[in-house]
Amino acid sequence: MSTITLERVKTIKTLNHIAQSGLNVFHKDHYVIDNESEDPDAIIVRSFNMHTMEFGANLKAIARAGAGVNNIPVDVCTERGIVVFNTPGANANAVKELVLTTLIASSRNLFDGVSWVKTLEGEGEQIPKLVEAGKKQFVGKEIKGKTLGVIGLGAIGALIANDALGLDMDVIGFDPFISVDTAWNLSRNVQRAMTIEQLFAESDFITVHVPLTDDTREMFNETAFSMMKPGVHILNFSRGELINEEDMAAALNSGKVGKYITDFPNEKVLKMNNAISIPHLGASTTESEENCAIMAARQLKEFLETGNIKHSVNFPNAFLPYTGKQRLAAFHHNVPNMVGQITSAISDDHLNIADMVNRSRGDYAYTLIDIDSEVNKKLVPGLEEKIKQIAGIITVRVI
Structure with missing residues (x-):
């Protein structure tokens, strides 16, 4: 039985069949796949229409195992600070x-030719002659x-x-x-x-x-x-x-x-x-479904564990090498002095910043900050709450 505390276990929900090779990315000691959860940490989806869904307060990310995200209410997710990923290239x-x-x-008129040959059923021994006589209409x-x-x-x-x-x-x-x-x-x-x-x-x-x-x-x-x-x-x-x-x-x-x-x-x-x-077969191969599932799962895992973002359709891409230090991840409006207010809140608690990255995308921005000193558990909620009170902050997460 796992010895990992429940606080460290994250819930992943799937809304379509997702290849097992993708789900295997989530180690069972750190994640649980619960398709009945009403408030998961993250969702993996293929074609399920999410526009009428209610999103729980705990939802942090959605990964589409495919390229198109028309089935996901991206604008709503952005307003809520929910990252939406897709998997460009996985089904290429x-x-x-x-x-x-x-x-x-x-x-080569192959489709028409094949359909015509099927009309010859029942002609018996005449089929070869009919084929030779009729094939000229399909010259390509x-x-x-x-x-x-x-x-x-x-x-x-x-x-x-x-x-x-x-x-x-x-x-x-x-x-x-x-x-x-x-x-x-x-x-x-x-x-x-x-x-x-x-x-x-x-x-x-x-x-x-x-x-x-x-x-x-x-x-x-x-x-x-x-x-x-x-x-x-x-x-x-x-x-x-x-x-x-x-x-x-x-x-x-x-x-x-x-x-x-x-x-x-x-x-x-x-x-x-x-x-x-064609009956929407573009990405319908076993290999493509596995590639998309693995890529979607890895993106979610990376984001949940480090805050790093790649291939998001609504958040800016942001990467900061993860060294195990306490990390703050803030999604906020792209307005002047936002980073200054966040760093001031950290310095007011006498904490040093080891590294940081800030990336913007249109009206929104995403900031990752590594804190040099070990933040004790009593201080984390206070710091997190302080940053949440800054005007323009949408979500804050401590990793």
Whole structure:
């Protein structure tokens, strides 16, 4: 039986099936997985809709085992000082493989051909002759030498761009917000589009890998289609809302868009000519689910044990090497003299600051402070309460 005191045991709740390899990150002597808990320390979720959930006072963090966080009330969490993590890149290979698979399959009319062959059931010995006679209607095109436009060169887009080069495609990419890490991993043979209009005009195939924002919503519309090559294939494994569906249906009917491949089917998409609907399989591999679960669990564990943050969608990333000293973690509004007020409260208690880091993100900021002297247990609640009284402080945690 564990000898760890209950004060040190933290509760993790899951709202979907989470791969056991992820849950194994939480050592049983320090954590308990309790899916009935009404007030856990942290939650791991995949697709469960959390918008109507009541959050307990003890909840410190939510980790989405995946990239999108549309199912999480991020604004509410931010106001409450609850960190929301996602797992960018953990499912990148799974999505990349499906994009390249459907790119080739759609160019070769594979989906239509397979569906047609199934209609020959019952024709018996005539099937081989019927196949030879009918296959000409499914003559496709090779992707070698064609141009692939990649919009969004994050973890997924960069993998697709690099591998498409290996398939002897020409690749052009557009991403005004490309990170330094991604740039290092991107082949120098990927051409840079200076504008998205340039990418539209030059691409035979276009694949999009951007988040859904006010700027990207319905970015594929009549105006965008008018700039593209006739018969362009568009692959959407990011968000259905990136497409204006009425304009897409019209472009497919006219032949301006040759094929639309999407991982987000709905009634309108199913009625479109030359639209190929995938049942949201982008990240649906055993390996991807395990990778996402492990990454989400490690992020939660790191935050709960050290206060360090990486891959949060609402808090700034912040890292301070953890040496075992008493640590204060404060989430607060990004206003002048906030750090000065926090450090003054610490010095007023005759405590030395060993190290600290302060990071901001828009209207909010996060401060980690290591205290040099050992804070006794009687002093911790007093110091914590004193800092909580500072105007603009949202949450304070002593680690």
